[in-house]
Amino acid sequence: MIMTTTAQATKTAPTTTPARSIARLLLHGGTVFALLALIVFFFAMRPDVFLTFVNVKNILFQVSILAIIAGAQTVVMVVGDFDLSVGATSSLAGAVAASLMLTGVPIAIAITVALGVGLLVGLVNGILIAVVNLSAFVATLATMTSVVGLAYLVTAGTTLFDLPDGFNNLGQGRLLNIPLPVYFAIVISFILWGALRFTTIGRRWHAIGGNVEVSRLSGVNVRRARLLAFTIAGLVSAIGGILLAARLGSASAVQGGDNMMFSVAAVFLGMTVIKSGASNLGGTMIGVAIIGVMSNGLNILGVNAYVQQVVTGLIIIAAVTLSSLKTRQR
Amino acid sequence: MRIKFKIAALAAATALSLSGCAASASSSDNGKPLKVIAFTSGNQTPVGAWWVKAVTSKAKDLGWDLTMIQGDFDFQKMNPAVESAIGRGADVILDGYTDIASIGSIVSAAKDANIPIFAMDSSTKETDGFAVNITTNQQQIADATVGALAKTLGDLKGKTVMVIGHDPHPGIRMRADLAKKALIAAGATIAGDDIQKVKSPASGRTEALALVADYLSAHPNGLDGVWVGWDDAALGASKALSEAHSNAKVTGVDATSEAIAQIKAGGNFLATIEQPWPKILDKLVQNVSAYQKDRTLPKTKFEADDTTLVDSSNAANITPSDKLG
Structure with a gap:
């Protein structure tokens, strides 16, 4: 049996030239190579700074909140949708927690309510998309608009500050000299990775992302699975927003709004990491690392912020092109 | 006809x-x-x-x-x-x-x-x-904030100061340019050789925080001061300095309640500007x-119109700009 398979494989395997192998390697590992190339480049430019403990810690601290929100985005993108409201939901959750704490509500209750708000926003997204059958773009654009308005109402257009030390410690505290948000990001990423890889719902999400009709015909409750994906995305975004408020010691209606764009970029970057070209959490984390390393490295080299933005866009274009090449190859 | x-x-x-x-x-x-x-x-x-x-x-x-x-x-x-x-x-x-x-x-x-x-x-x-x-008088704002840095740091000659601006806002752009000129005239070195640009006011605080944190990673204890065109970003810069245990001083503009509270607390946030x-x-x-x-x-x-420099001497008497009404 084994011999037969081997013989068939040998018979059908296309002849590969070294150039073709390198092209294939680049195609499959382009994003990882890009990350390694960036690290090597910045290390070569500033060997005294770039890979020091202080700077690596700095990069991890800067990307920890984005990693959490990108994790939320990955869940919905695995299902084949996307969520434009993750940044707004995170801002609202931070604002709700802050405003409650400022009125004397205990930290734990304020955080629970804020998580509930995130869960609710995710649930509304899920209902609009999975039950009412609106497109994810329209539905999450609409909820993003309303959620930003709600955040303005909660904060009265101001920045809420003077939050309790116990709360601020969640974002500013350290364990073994590593900021706590880094640990939170790692734990949440592992939980999401495990859920996507080892649970029934995770496999259903992947199946729906691969082909909705086939999943439906295979007996998957597509509606419920999509609803759950958006609800979890809302909850995880809220965790990101609460940690951002704790990290800055303040909350405003627009805080962390750019996390939406970067989270989508990270997932797209990560889609090129695996052979199938689908969203995956490991890839997303590599995407987050690329964004963080690039921003930090360019800042260290003193590159103008506008140039940084252009470079970020170009890298995303390159990643999406790689991803589409892969899909075509499939 | x-x-x-x-x-x-x-x-x-x-x-x-x-x-x-x-x-x-x-x-x-x-x-x-x-x-x-x-x-x-x-x-x-x-x-x-x-x-x-x-x-x-x-x-x-x-x-x-x-x-x-x-x-x-x-x-x-x-x-x-x-x-x-x-x-x-x-x-x-x-x-x-x-x-x-x-x-x-x-x-x-x-x-x-x-x-x-x-x-x-x-x-x-x-x-x-x-x-x-x-x-408000942008020249006076630049002079007052740079003056506050000079007073606290002793002499600006040989000191390194980061200037953080935001080009799309004409007022911030103008006062950042004026502050940069005033700092250079006083003998200070501008960190990164130019004004550091924040792209969006919405993410101003996190962008300024990253700018200062990254600069301090590359140049430990490399900053004596940070001049910022508005308080929200100045608060991000101040946080980055305190996290890096730097003694550098920050100035902002706007006199928000959060900035005033930090000035009163006596940390890195040195002064801001009240606009009438x-x-x-x-x-x-x-x-x-x-x-x-x-x-x-x-x-x-x-x-x-002229503005008022807000520092520890008068912070208690200033109505914050976000509490005007």
Whole structure:
């Protein structure tokens, strides 16, 4: 049996030239190579700074909140949708927690309510998309608009500050000299990775992302699975927003709004990491690392912020092109 | 015959439009309330929100017929709304915190309808588009904040100071340029050789935090001061300094309650600037009243009022800009 398979494989395997192998390697590992190339480049430019403990810690601290929100985005993108409201939901959750704490509500209750708000926003997204059958773009654009308005109402257009030390410690505290948000990001990423890889719902999400009709015909409750994906995305975004408020010691209606764009970029970057070209959490984390390393490295080299933005866009274009090449190859 | 008819039609149209203008200009003289259009794109900022409330309150007190248009930083929405209100007729237009560069179509429509625009913090120099624009003195802001850094750091010569600005805001852009020049003139080195740009005010705090943290990663203890064009970003810079255990000092502009609290606490945040918006609004309303009385327009089209440096000596006596009303 084994011999037969081997013989068939040998018979059908296309002849590969070294150039073709390198092209294939680049195609499959382009994003990882890009990350390694960036690290090597910045290390070569500033060997005294770039890979020091202080700077690596700095990069991890800067990307920890984005990693959490990108994790939320990955869940919905695995299902084949996307969520434009993750940044707004995170801002609202931070604002709700802050405003409650400022009125004397205990930290734990304020955080629970804020998580509930995130869960609710995710649930509304899920209902609009999975039950009412609106497109994810329209539905999450609409909820993003309303959620930003709600955040303005909660904060009265101001920045809420003077939050309790116990709360601020969640974002500013350290364990073994590593900021706590880094640990939170790692734990949440592992939980999401495990859920996507080892649970029934995770496999259903992947199946729906691969082909909705086939999943439906295979007996998957597509509606419920999509609803759950958006609800979890809302909850995880809220965790990101609460940690951002704790990290800055303040909350405003627009805080962390750019996390939406970067989270989508990270997932797209990560889609090129695996052979199938689908969203995956490991890839997303590599995407987050690329964004963080690039921003930090360019800042260290003193590159103008506008140039940084252009470079970020170009890298995303390159990643999406790689991803589409892969899909075509499939 | 046809030419005569055209001339007659033109004369009739001119007479009608002139009588329309006259009627518009004298509507408030006939016991009718002054018809005022007020607009701001910055109503979602604390100061912008205060302005909306303050103008509405003054309109009530003075018996104006007020149309208040709030733009939410969306000029595609705000400009047509203001132009439509102009089309319905008005005596005066008030512009709060909306830069002239973003309202070209409103300025043209107002000129065509012969309605003067009285503006507040809407350009950094004199412009024909406004009957008057009253703002704050950017040179004085730069001098006061750089002076505060110099006073605390001893001498700026040989000191390294980061300047953080945001180009799309004309006021911040201007004062950041002025601060950079003042710092160089005092012998300071500008970190990164140029003004560090924050791309979006929404993420100003996190962007400034990353800029300062990354700079300190590359140059441990490499900063003596950070000059920032507005308080929200200054608070991010201050956080980065405190997390890096740096003694460098930060200055901002706006006098928000959070900045004032940090100044009082005596950490890295050294000083900010209070801009006298309520006084400036009072002055603007006086100009409108003079115009209402006898159509007198202000003698100068541009005024730049002095501001107050807020440091530990007077922080307790300052009303924060986000608590104006």
